[in-house]
Amino acid sequence: METTTLFTIFISGLLVSFTGYALYTAFGQPPQQLRDLFEDHGD
Template identity: 55%
Template sequence: METPAFFSTVFIACLLLSITGYSIYVGFGPPSQDLRDPFEEHED
C-alpha cells in the first residue's frame, strides 16, 4: 500500500473532488449572486 501509484491516485482523486466541490459552491452557493448571465443582458 505504500507505492507511489497509490499516493498519486489518492492525490488526484482528492484534487478532483475539491475542484468539483468548489465549482458547485461557486455555481450554486452565496457567490453565485455575483455571477452575471450574458444571455439575459442581450435579451431582445
C-alpha cells in the first residue's frame, strides 16, 4: 500500500475512535434501572 493510503486509514481510525469517546463522555453510561415517572404518580 502507498503511504498516503495508510495515513488516510490511520487518520480515519483516530477520528472514529475520538468521536466514539466524545459521545461516551458526553452522554455517559446508560442508567442501570429506568423508572417511568408517569406510572409512579398514577391517575
